[in-house]
Amino acid sequence: MAPDVVLDPASSADAAAIRTVLAHAYRTNPLMVWALPDTATREDACAAWLGPSVDRYLAVGRVLVARHHERVVGVAAWRLPAAGPAPDSLPTPSGVLAALLGRARAEEILAALSSAASLAPAQPADYLNYLAVEPELQGRSIGTRLVEAGIADSDSAALGTYLGTTDPRNLPFYRRLGYVDAGATTLAPGGPVLTVLHRGQDPAGSANHMTVSP
Template identity: 70%
Template sequence: MASDAVLDHATAAESPAIRTVLARAYRTNPLMAWVLPDEQTREDACAAWLGPSVDRYLAVGLVHVARLRGAVVGAAAWRLPGAGPAPESLPTPRGALAALVGRARADEVLAALGSAALLAPPDPAPYLNFLAVAPEHQGHGIGQRLVEAGIAAARDVGTYLATTDARNLPFYERLGYGRSGAVRLGADGPLLTVLRRAPRTT
């Protein structure tokens, strides 16, 4: 049962498994469909684009995985405020995207994503960049457990995230996140909604 999944901190050796889960879970994600429109190659392209970011989060961020019978079936990766620079390695996330879609298109995509920065919290806060559960294990509470593990690790300071999938909004709102605004990505891209979770007060 997926509900029997065990949560733990990810290891560097699990990077391939994590990017595979991300690629499979994000296959129909509106952002990925906009950036990587070829359905036949989207999973491979998604893994290639997100892989360098996964490695950086494993080095200087916070990554939890859900394992079922030893296999990674879910992952959550957080960017932490004040984290040091990741070790230099290739490819970079920007470079990988440019290799996939061309430099001009990569610059357009990254500029569009950067336009949501004005909706971030005024003070540095942990940012949930990736949350994914393998499609066959979705709907069993693994995603909720992964988010809650990150919130607990952040010691109840405010956290935030962004999503282009409107189906995710009720899920995050049940976890205490509220919408702080949204931006349209480019002229023809999806709506990116930013959500914040206020720090717990005593």
């Protein structure tokens, strides 16, 4: 447990700190290793790629941060089905990825991720897109507290939740929180396997209008 860690809603002032936590926590994530193979630049590239999504979730999603002595050390970012349109601003996640890797490689990665769309719930549900905790503080129940707080918000709105992960080490963690495997897809030959999990939804359902994103 981490009694010296407090959770509260994020604001736009937290954007840079959130990008940094994501970059540190996702350094060895199989999706990032596959998409961003250069270890020397992976953290910077990850922060750049995910940064626009962070900005959009801060504007129209639900973002909760964990603070340790006022420093942001963890984050959970949710896409909400009833959220309004994202701000029309640059850069975009796809645009950043194309700038980093070239348009052809970026389109290949995004197409692979979109192949999991059929595994999304049939009914509207809150999507946990990002969960990250600074590596030195992992294993102290911070991630559990972040997810449980988000689940409570979803439960209060009578909505299920879902997520996708390419890290098999995460599967027992999410299953302990009540998530059930809905299916999996291999993103590319020799690439990572993306597993989609649902909570409070029929795992057999699908909704092609919903997308699973990194």
